[in-house]
Amino acid sequence: MKSQIKNKTLQQNSGQVIIILGPTASGKSELAVKIARKIGGEIISADSRQIYKNMKIGTGLITKKEMRGIKHYCINYISPKKRYTVINFKKCAEKALKDILKRGKIPIICGGTGFYISALTGSINIPEIKPNWQLRKKLEKMRTEKLFNMLKKLNPERAQKIDPKNPRRLIRAIEIAKSSSPPTRRVGETDPTGRFLQIGIKLPEKELKKRIEKRIKNMVNPPTGRGLINEVKKLKNPTADGGLSWKRLYELGFEYKYPAMFLQGKISKQEMTKRMILKNLQYAKRQMTWFKKYQPETKWIKNYSEIKKLL
RNA sequence: GGGUAGGUGGCGGAGUGGUCAAUCGCAUCAGACUGUAAAUCUGACGGCCUGACGGCCUACGGGGGUUCGAAUCCCUCCCUGCCCA
Numbered sequence: 470m471k472s473q474i475k476n477k478t479l480q481q482n483s484g485q486v487i488i489i490l491g492p493t494a495s496g497k498s499e500l501a502v503k504i505a506r507k508i509g510g511e512i513i514s515a516d517s518r519q520i521y522k523n524m525k526i527g528t529g530l531i532t533k534k535e536m537r538g539i540k541h542y543c544i545n546y547i548s549p550k551k552r553y554t555v556i557n558f559k560k561c562a563e564k565a566l567k568d569i570l571k572r573g574k575i576p577i578i579c580g581g582t583g584f585y586i587s588a589l590t591g592s593i594n595i596p597e598i599k600p601n602w603q604l605r606k607k608l609e610k611m612r613t614e615k616l617f618n619m620l621k622k623l624n625p626e627r628a629q630k631i632d633p634k635n636p637r638r639l640i641r642a643i644e645i646a647k648s649s650s651p652p653t654r655r656v657g658e659t660d661p662t663g664r665f666l667q668i669g670i671k672l673p674e675k676e677l678k679k680r681i682e683k684r685i686k687n688m689v690n691p692p693t694g695r696g697l698i699n700e701v702k703k704l705k706n707p708t709a710d711g712g713l714s715w716k717r718l719y720e721l722g723f724e725y726k727y728p729a730m731f732l733q734g735k736i737s738k739q740e741m742t743k744r745m746i747l748k749n750l751q752y753a754k755r756q757m758t759w760f761k762k763y764q765p766e767t768k769w770i771k772n773y774s775e776i777k778k779l780l
Numbered sequence: 781g782g783g784u785a786g787g788u789g790g791c792g793g794a795g796u797g798g799u800c801a802a803u804c805g806c807a808u809c810a811g812a813c814u815g816u817a818a819a820u821c822u823g824a825c826g827g828c829c830u831g832a833c834g835g836c837c838u839a840c841g842g843g844g845g846u847u848c849g850a851a852u853c854c855c856u857c858c859c860u861g862c863c864c865a
Contacts, residue, residue, distance in 0.1 A: 493818080518818060528818085554815040584817045593814070600815055613821095632812060635821040645814070722818035747807085752818055758811070 489579040491670035492753035494680045498531045501579035511540040511569045515580025521549040526700045527724030555588045583759035608640045669767040681749045701728040723748040
């Protein structure tokens with residue numbers, strides 16, 4: 470049975486790619502490894518936080534043991550001090566894709582950062598205009614209303630479609646409009662090359678909630694090894710790759726923000742845990758609205774047995 | 781028992797005679813998303829009707845009163861925090 474699936478997939482789909490997506494804590498990583506083992510795949514993570522080094526606990530990074538010998542790409546490879554964007558991810562993922570395919574293996578993209586996945590599959594097109602941090606700094610001081618008017622003058626068409634109250638969006642739009650390169654638009658197709666098999670894990674709300682709660686509690690009070698608070702402390706300490714500011718820790722997501730607040734005495738440990746759970750639940754919902762819109766071809770499954778048909 | 785502060789929408793918390801279905805924050809629901817995406821942002825949020833303008837009903841602990849008009853003033857009852865006994 471196992472080898473049957475393996476042979477079939479390998480023969481038919483040279484160049485094809487599997488995508489595993491879903492909200493946090495839905496069990497993507499585990500599923501990806503299972504599939505990888507079955508069909509001879511290797512995994513490219515699409516997670517905007519797992520790319521960083523020394524952030525294993527808070528990002529729920531897969532452990533060496535859990536990888537079960539399957540190669541993983543684009544994880545745990547960059548200093549948390551560094552700025553990272555979709556483009557960085559795209560480069561990493563594309564390189565890995567090539568490499569995996571060249572060796573006759575099947576790439577499995579697995580992650581919860583919808584934006585990254587969509588950028589990779591081509592369902593979202595990102596203009597090749599680099600961020601201009603100097604300009605951004607200047608624009609950030611302005612009121613959104615003013616930013617909107619600026620954009621209207623620079624590119625009325627774009628201004629019509631943009632969210633006029635979102636400063637971050639406006640600033641980027643101005644940045645693009647100010648550069649000389651022609652503006653690009655979204656491709657519109659979610660799978661232009663037709664080579665992606667998209668599988669999503671969708672658990673009942675209650676079950677997902679349970680999983681998130683358990684996950685956070687295990688982070689804070691792990692059955693074995695060191696916990697999240699320890700990890701955050703280490704990131705804060707001015708050693709090697711640590712020495713992050715509180716502000717930077719806030720930027721790295723709720724798993725770092727709330728422990729940072731706790732370490733500063735701003736909230737209790739209980740409050741910290743509560744908020745992390747809550748934010749994760751809210752995040753999970755946001756993820757789903759993204760997937761619905763930008764990865765509509767996703768085949769949604771509830772458990773592993775449903776996947777056999779798809780493969 | 782005496783004194784004192786208070787009881788407002790799921791929660792926190794404004795409002796102290798009309799412009800109050802009630803600022804705001806949180807939660808909730810829906811949504812947006814062109815190099816920060818675990819980010820950033822938007823809308824709805826008492827009930828009913830309407831496509832919309834708008835209309836109707838029920839509401840600021842319970843009851844009663846003053847007033848053209850009360851969440852806001854008075855009386856009374858119930859409840860909670862704090863201080864003294």
